[in-house]
Amino acid sequence: xxxxxxxxxxxxQLVGRACREQPALAAPRTLQARVFAxxxxxxxxxxxxxxFAYWPMAPRVVLxxxxxxVARAMLEVTAWFNTNLGAVQLPVPVSRSLSWVQSARSLIxxxxxTAGDVGATLLHRIPPLWLYGGIIGMLALYALLVGLGAAAxxxxxxxx
Amino acid sequence: MQAYQDMVFSTAARLLANEAQAxxxxxxxxxxxxxxxxQLRTSTTKGGWLKTVTTNLSLNxxxxxxxxxxxxxxxxxxxxxxxxxxxxxxxxxxxxxGIAEEERQLLLEQALRRLPEHQRVPLVLYHFxxxxxEDIARQLRISLAKVRTDILRARVSLARLLARTQLSDAxxxxxxx
Numbered sequence: 001x002x003x004x005x006x007x008x009x010x011x012x013q014l015v016g017r018a019c020r021e022q023p024a025l026a027a028p029r030t031l032q033a034r035v036f037a038x039x040x041x042x043x044x045x046x047x048x049x050x051x052f053a054y055w056p057m058a059p060r061v062v063l064x065x066x067x068x069x070v071a072r073a074m075l076e077v078t079a080w081f082n083t084n085l086g087a088v089q090l091p092v093p094v095s096r097s098l099s100w101v102q103s104a105r106s107l108i109x110x111x112x113x114t115a116g117d118v119g120a121t122l123l124h125r126i127p128p129l130w131l132y133g134g135i136i137g138m139l140a141l142y143a144l145l146v147g148l149g150a151a152a153x154x155x156x157x158x159x160x
Numbered sequence: 161m162q163a164y165q166d167m168v169f170s171t172a173a174r175l176l177a178n179e180a181q182a183x184x185x186x187x188x189x190x191x192x193x194x195x196x197x198x199q200l201r202t203s204t205t206k207g208g209w210l211k212t213v214t215t216n217l218s219l220n221x222x223x224x225x226x227x228x229x230x231x232x233x234x235x236x237x238x239x240x241x242x243x244x245x246x247x248x249x250x251x252x253x254x255x256x257x258g259i260a261e262e263e264r265q266l267l268l269e270q271a272l273r274r275l276p277e278h279q280r281v282p283l284v285l286y287h288f289x290x291x292x293x294e295d296i297a298r299q300l301r302i303s304l305a306k307v308r309t310d311i312l313r314a315r316v317s318l319a320r321l322l323a324r325t326q327l328s329d330a331x332x333x334x335x336x337x
Contacts, residue, residue, distance in 0.1 A: 027169035
């Protein structure tokens with residue numbers, strides 16, 4: 001038998017009244033001292049250890065300009081590498097030591113051009129039954145994982 | 161700060177059911193108040209501001225731990241119907257009668273702390289912070305129906321806890337004869 005609407009209203013009144021009559025809990029005496037100590041600790045920090053919003057204006061401007069400069073330099077270096085890497089004639093020892101860079105570039109472009117083709121070919125070669133079976137299997141394993149998680153939660157963690 | 165520290169601490173302690181965490185939250189609230197000192201100094205609603213910040217910080221603190229469990233908590237067996245059927249509102253109503261005021265307040269605080277978080281938080285927001293069901297649903301990002309159900313169950317659990325406490329108290333008292 002569930003509570004009737006009347007009982008629910010009475011219960012709301014009862015709990016509401018009890019809560020309203022409840023005085024505020026007394027804060028520990030140490031709270032004020034803790035807050036003042038934290039404020040003093042904050043005030044004692046040097047400007048560069050505070051949040052950026054509290055930095056003096058000059059260091060703020062310098063940092064913003066420095067960040068913009070670094071970003072621009074990175075963009076220019078990347079663009080230069082992209083256009084000139086093949087054309088630059090490096091001394092033989094240097095070019096030998098940097099040969100892995102060239103190899104990596106070739107490998108990445110090869111993978112990039114063939115990955116799409118391989119994916120499309122595989123998708124067409126795999127029988128649809130296997131494909132759907134695989135998807136259903138994955139979903140079933142996922143549901144099993146969720147079920148095990150829920151069971152573990154209820155057994156080990158849920159408040160009783 | 162002295163005028164508001166009990167209110168801030170109470171709000172945090174009732175939401176978190178943990179004194180140490182409530183102290184940490186109260187400290188953060190007053191540090192934030194200090195950051196906004198100029199704005200608050202002349203404000204007539206600083207009490208409300210402090211209460212809102214306390215509630216938000218406490219809920220943020222809880223949600224850090226709650227997020228990972230929220231999904232699984234939906235699987236919890238619905239035990240409330242059984243609880244409701246065992247509750248006699250008249251007994252609950254008289255549960256606190258005849259108990260000294262201080263003891264009654266202590267019992268209620270203890271009963272509140274023993275409620276599970278998903279019941280305690282909406283109950284505190286409704287009865288202590290006087291938020292509406294809609295505001296609670298928005299704050300906790302749960303449905304309105306769940307807020308209503310959780311608060312009802314919290315009231316039932318609270319009444320049962322109080323009734324049980326009174327019963328055990330009555331048994332432990334020496335008989336008048």
